[in-house]
Amino acid sequence: MFTGLITDVGEVASVEARGELNRVRILCAYPAESIAQGASIACAGPCLTAVAVGRGKSKTWFEVDVAAETLARTTASAWRAGTHLNLERSLKIGDELGGHLVTGHIDAVAEILAIEAFDGMKRFSIRAPKNLARFIAEKGSICLDGTSLTVNDVEGDVFSVLLIPHTLAVTTWDERQAGDKINLEVDLMARYAARLAEADK
Known part of the structure; x- marks a missing residue:
């Protein structure tokens, strides 16, 4: 779950087609050690799973697999290197709910x-x-x-x-x-x- 309050603007570093999904690498300002593999991050709305995490020269990067359903129902199919994305980490129990309850499931x-x-x-x-x-x-x-x-x-x-x-x-x-x-x-x-x-x- 999310709140819809953006905590960082990420930048797409690369998009690699892998069969019916795209592997997308996103640059962000989150500390690399704070992103666990399997963590949920809302990327321009869709809730995506971090499948790899690392640290570049100046920024953290994480990778997500964008499946065929998400590519078909969202703007993710148009993401290219340089695309900016609103990012939000998943809500923790006890966090302030400043926006409204958001699932990350795009309609x-x-x-x-x-x-x-x-x-x-x-x-x-x-x-x-x-x-x-x-x-x-x-x-x-x-x-x-x-x-x-x-x-x-x-x-x-x-x-x-x-x-x-x-x-x-x-x-x-x-x-x-x-x-x-x-x-x-x-x-x-x-x-x-x-x-x-x-x-x-």
């Missing part, structure tokens, strides 16, 4: 339609897949590229989020442009509420 890829910049902030208008729009509520939580955000407004399958200067500075969001694809995970509570409503029918 779909959404698209940024427009970006409005003002007062150091940016408002992003985003289109979600139509089948997921019912899970997105005004003032509710949503996880986009691993970041816990609050939904400002919703109209059909289009919603908006507002990012403050701090969030823009410590995540990949300041690099985003209209037309970019992003990983979307709907709020876990919204999913269960919808499922209970369906069961009642």
Whole structure:
């Protein structure tokens, strides 16, 4: 489990195709000794397993295997050397829950339609897949590229989020442009509420 609060921005060092999966090496600022093999790290949203860890000249690196399902359902298929990724270590019992509960299981890829910049902030208008729009509520939580955000407004399958200067500075969001694809995970509570409503029918 995660909170959607980004703790580092990693950089893809290499991508190696291995049959139906990609082995991806990611550079980060986490101490190498703090990453155990088998640890879960959210990389731009998807929860991935560290299968190898090491220390380079200036940065720690870890490697993950991105399986076919993840490649098909997320933006991971577009990762290349130099791609920046929002990173978050898995939640420990007793950690502060500053965002919302995030699983790292991506529901779909959404698209940024427009970006409005003002007062150091940016408002992003985003289109979600139509089948997921019912899970997105005004003032509710949503996880986009691993970041816990609050939904400002919703109209059909289009919603908006507002990012403050701090969030823009410590995540990949300041690099985003209209037309970019992003990983979307709907709020876990919204999913269960919808499922209970369906069961009642």
